[in-house]
Amino acid sequence: xxxxxxxxxxxxxxxxxxxxxxxxxxxxxxxxxxxYKPHKASESELKKFHTEEYIDFLLKICPENMDSMREEMxxxxxxxxxxxxxxxxxxxFPYCQILAGGSIDGAYRLIDGSADIAxxxxxxxxxxxxxxxxxxxxxxxxxxxxxxxxxxYPRVLYIDIDVHHGxxxxxxxxxxxxxxxxxxxxxxxIFFPQTGDIVDIGEGSGKYTSINVPLHDGMDDSSYExxxxxxxxxxxxxxxPKCIVLQCGADSLAGDRLGPWNLSVKAHGDCxxxxxxxxxxxxxxxxxxxxxxxxxxCWAWETAVVTGTEVPNDLPWTDYWDYFAPSYQLxxxxxxxxxxxxxxxxxxxxxxxxxxxxxxxxxxxxxxPSVQMQEVPPPMYTDLDSEDEDxxxxxxxxxxxxxxxxxxPAEYFSTx
Numbered sequence: 001x002x003x004x005x006x007x008x009x010x011x012x013x014x015x016x017x018x019x020x021x022x023x024x025x026x027x028x029x030x031x032x033x034x035x036y037k038p039h040k041a042s043e044s045e046l047k048k049f050h051t052e053e054y055i056d057f058l059l060k061i062c063p064e065n066m067d068s069m070r071e072e073m074x075x076x077x078x079x080x081x082x083x084x085x086x087x088x089x090x091x092x093f094p095y096c097q098i099l100a101g102g103s104i105d106g107a108y109r110l111i112d113g114s115a116d117i118a119x120x121x122x123x124x125x126x127x128x129x130x131x132x133x134x135x136x137x138x139x140x141x142x143x144x145x146x147x148x149x150x151x152x153y154p155r156v157l158y159i160d161i162d163v164h165h166g167x168x169x170x171x172x173x174x175x176x177x178x179x180x181x182x183x184x185x186x187x188x189x190i191f192f193p194q195t196g197d198i199v200d201i202g203e204g205s206g207k208y209t210s211i212n213v214p215l216h217d218g219m220d221d222s223s224y225e226x227x228x229x230x231x232x233x234x235x236x237x238x239x240x241p242k243c244i245v246l247q248c249g250a251d252s253l254a255g256d257r258l259g260p261w262n263l264s265v266k267a268h269g270d271c272x273x274x275x276x277x278x279x280x281x282x283x284x285x286x287x288x289x290x291x292x293x294x295x296x297x298c299w300a301w302e303t304a305v306v307t308g309t310e311v312p313n314d315l316p317w318t319d320y321w322d323y324f325a326p327s328y329q330l331x332x333x334x335x336x337x338x339x340x341x342x343x344x345x346x347x348x349x350x351x352x353x354x355x356x357x358x359x360x361x362x363x364x365x366x367x368x369p370s371v372q373m374q375e376v377p378p379p380m381y382t383d384l385d386s387e388d389e390d391x392x393x394x395x396x397x398x399x400x401x402x403x404x405x406x407x408x409p410a411e412y413f414s415t416x
Contacts (some may be wrong), residue, residue, distance in 0.1 A: 004095050007081035011257050011290040012136045013406050019292050019320045023200055023300035026316025032307035034115070038102035041144070046100060049143045049172065051131040058093050058138065077132040086133035096139040099123055100333040103141035104286055107148045110243060115305050117282045121299050124287030126166040126246045127193060134168065135193060135286040143172045144244055145283055150178055154371045157241035157280075158182065159232070161271050161364050162249025162287040163259035165196030165212070171245075177369040180211065180239050184228060184252075186260065187214030198357050208365040211235065213354055217260040218344035219252070221267035226351055228271055231358050240368040244280050248272065248302060249287025250295040254336035257290035260342050260397075265298050265331055272302045293323045294334045301330055 004014040024030060046055050057072050066073065066080060066088055073088070081087040099122045106118030126142055142158065146169075149156045153255030158173070160166035160183040173179035187196045202210035213227055251259035253268060275282060284306060289295035297315075304311045314327050315321075327333070335341070347363055 004091060005081075005089055006136070006231065009082065010087065010136075013290075013292055014270060016289065016295045017259055017291045018324060019296040019318075020121055020299045022318035022320055023296050023315065024303050026318050027300060027309075027311045028309055029300070029303045029309060029311075032309050033119075033303075035291055036105060036109075038098055038105050039121070040094065040097035041104055041139075042097075042408060045104060045144065046139060048094070048147050049130055049140060050128075054131045057096050058096060061092065063088055063090060075132070075140055078132060078138075085136055085334075086138060092138065097130045099125065100139045100141040100144050103145040103283065104148055106283045106285075107145040107300045110283060110407050111149065111150040111152045114278075115281075116211075117276065117284060118191055119284045119303065119306060121283035121286040121303075124162070124249060125168075126160060126162065126247055126249075126287060127164070127168045129168055129171065130382065131228065135164065137168065142166075142169050142247060145285075146173070146179055146245060147301040149245075154178065154241045155180070155241045155368060157235065157239060158245045158247070159275065160184065160247040160249070160287075161228075161252055161268065163252040163256070163261055164191075164249065164288060165193055166247060167193045167195045169210075170196075170200075170210050174202050174210060175206040177205045178371060180209040180235065180241065182211040182213070182232070182235060184213040184215065184224075186217065186219075187212070188216070198354065201361055205369075208361050209239075211358060213358065215354075216345040216350070218342040219261040219263065219346055220344050221262075221264055223344060223351060224263060224267055225270065227354060228349075229274055232274065234359055234362055236280075238362045238365060238367065241280060244275060244282040245276055246272065246282055246284050248284060248299070250289030250298040251287070251296050253289070253291075253298060254342075255291055255294060255333075255339060256288075257292075258288070262342055262344065264334070265294070265301050268298055269302045269305045273305045273392065276306065276319055291334070296320075297324075297332070297334075329355050378404065 008011050043055055054076055057076050061069055078086045078088055102120035105125040106120050109115040109118045123141040125137035125184040128137040128140040146156050157178050158169050158181045163186050165185040170181040173181055183196055185196050196212045196214055198212050198214055200207050200212050253264050254262045254263050313331055315324055315328050315330055
């Protein structure tokens with residue numbers, strides 16, 4: 001997966017996962033967790049959210065046949081390397097299978113009680129729609145994980161601390177009250193993906209369960225804490241989620257190539273620590289982040305936070321030691337040499353207004369929605385929908401029937 005190549009000038013570098021992995025091993029954090037190899041999500045698993053036409057397209061497309069599939073590429077928002085945010089490259093479908101499988105597996109570790117927190121740093125691709133790629137994202141692993149969670153949990157909370165709005169996840173659950181989406185992001189109507197205004201609150205039964213916290217350039221640690229903690233405390237008290245998905249996009253850090261904020265690794269990790277304190281089953285996934293050394297610092301630190309491990313500020317030696325010059329420290333100045341500090345344009349008055357509007361929307365929600373649920377045995381790694389029902393055992397047929405009986409008619413929503 002770390003060998004996937006979006007192109008020489010593309011800001012997204014999957015190699016960041018290898019650097020993160022090395023830091024986690026160097027700090028010996030793997031000894032504090034149970035580590036699993038993810039399964040490859042099957043076609044039928046991916047089609048629980050994505051359209052059949054789109055998945056079939058991802059199966060077929062490759063650099064060799066692009067010229068004969070130009071219309072399909074345009075329909076699904078992908079293009080050639082160097083010409084599109086979502087380029088076609090060798091191994092695109094297995095890549096999607098692995099990152100989605102990691103988040104689905106994490107969801108089931110929470111469901112069967114074998115973990116209270118699961119991590120998939122290779123996940124968090126929050127922009128993808130049901131039928132198209134968007135913003136470097138081909139498969140929406142967070143949506144796929146939440147769909148599995150909804151079979152067992154009455155309410156799921158999705159939180160997004162990426163600098164970009166979590167538009168794909170919000171759109172998927174726009175019209176259901178069984179999922180609340182909360183996104184803290186830069187918004188000015190121009191910054192990608194040009195969505196996520198505070199007035200966007202969901203519709204139908206999902207009205208007031210889409211929470212957007214639009215912020216300006218220069219967000220710093222103190223300002224972020226002033227909105228994140230009070231808003232999330234109020235949401236936890238009002239919505240009472242039974243499971244959480246926390247997207248930890250690292251492009252909200254200072255010095256990012258695409259994000260104009262000033263957050264430190266410590267402040268970013270404080271969001272994870274705060275949500276951990278509620279003791280609700282939680283899936284933690286990655287997301288954006290376009291300076292490899294800072295992404296890996298951030299996710300290594302947050303792995304330490306999740307596992308409750310104290311780690312030294314001096315980084316362990318890895319094969320990528322030179323990436324972290326000149327400080328070689330975990331908590332360092334994240335900006336490139338000579339890069340200016342971005343002025344914080346989030347005034348106290350503006351942040352106070354944002355908090356008050358969110359609190360008012362939560363008041364209108366009138367408490368946590370309820371839904372009748374049945375307990376369903378988790379079908380670990382067995383995608384029953386993809387099997388011939390005549391060949392299933394009696395137990396498998398029972399699980400499949402129960403799964404179908406608890407699926408909510410508004411589990412997810414996709415615009416035409």
